[in-house]
Amino acid sequence: MTAAYDDFAGAYTAENETSLMNAYYERPATLALVGDAAGRRILDAGCGSGPLFAALRDKGAVVSGFDQSAAMVAHAKARLGADADLRVADLTDPLPYPDAEFDDVVASLVLHYLRDWDPVLAEFRRVLKPGGRLIASVNHPMMINLTHRHEGPRPDYFEQYTWTDEFELHGEKARMTFWNKPLHAMTDAFTAAGFRIAVVSEPHPVPEAQELFPGDFEILDTFPSFLFFVLEAG
Secondary structure, three states, X not given: OHHHHHHOHHHHHHHHHHOHHHHHHHHHHHHHHHOOOOOOEEEEEOOOOOHHHHHHHHOOOEEEEEEOOHHHHHHHHHHXXXXXXXXXXXXXXXXXXXXXXXXXXXXXXXXXXXXXXHHHHHHHHHHEEEEEEEEEEEEOOOXXXXXXXXXXXXXXXXXXXXXXXXXXXXXXEEEEEEEEOOHHHHHHHHHHOOEEEEEEEOOOOOOOHHHHOHHHHHHHHHOOXXXXXXXXXX
């Protein structure tokens, strides 16, 4: 996905600022699960252009962030300033942080790009303090069944497979490929990595989005696109 995000980094950054899915649904839900962030050391894993990093910093957190796309990190630096702790790093490699460095790791819409979660979760567990939290959002495992219900045979919920979709991001076409996992495969991976599942959340978009996105709001308000977890490191 590195090359893809480099190609449409500007369009993705602009879309993320005001879109229903990001600005009025995923980001508010993630911030609500983080709760009181004042004074907490938080790692924004897959930080993109930095909107979540900025929101966490505004809430008083001490934030570090990384993304595998250099173009996205460049947008984040432009937003957050030269003193922001931002790095280019790949989730599939060892993370460039010491053991037990963070109170929280936030992985916002990143795990569903990966086939194998085990090494990534092990690294998240390593950089978390004992009792620290992983707050993660991923594609809802039923979303593809809804999205593709009129496009041939219904996908097998229990299979793990890739699927590609095309999105319009601020006037540009972007193709993204995801790994579909059933819920039990996600929870099995979390517990095998040493996490305790504290919260599973299927939130609604924030109410003020109804006037801004009347048609899309109704769909999202009655069927979740994303699934959210709060996981505690043992």
